[in-house]
Amino acid sequence: MVWVACRVLKRNENGQPADVEVIAMSPDRVTIREKVAQENDICIFRPGDTPFKGYMMLL
């Protein structure tokens, strides 16, 4: 499992990220934020299945 912090290089017509440059990675959701705390305009997400494989979403 890994969380990534990226700069968005290109967006599609609906404003969704289409190409990114990864600037930090972490296995932890909080640590990834700490790594880019001084940066602005950063996209943070966890690539892969959403929710994690084996879980269901109950919001």
Place this chain on the structure above:
Amino acid sequence: MSRIVIPFKDMPLLFVQITGKNGKKRELLAAINPAAQDVIMPKIDAFYFGYDAYADQPGLKEELPLIPAIGVTSIVEVLEFPLVELRIGPIAVKNVTAAAYDIPYQSGVDVVLGATFLSKLKTTIDFERRQIILEDFPQQSEEKAQ
């Protein structure tokens, strides 16, 4: 009027750009839930936006705008605060009320777009075509143009 169509695979998820009170911007993966009253975002992001996100710690919560929030299985106390802007492509909503709450990381989702955001837009979730369609109201587009 702005209109965007975002395809989805299993769940209606999309990236949203958030601006906090200190001008910091983050873009996070969001789920749509019109039954949620506020936009929900992680405490750590609210903290870096300059809000007292960890105010639920004992001894710190006096005089802070904490409100009880009903979750699926429990009631928790959350900090409620105004976000400067939420943006998805050309659609931007300003002064959106949000609450700091950590959705379990296993969800892979950081943000829930609730009624304080969705009520400013026409939102359609087309499960047959697997599309999220967001449109702002004409009045908002006119205000944006001015």
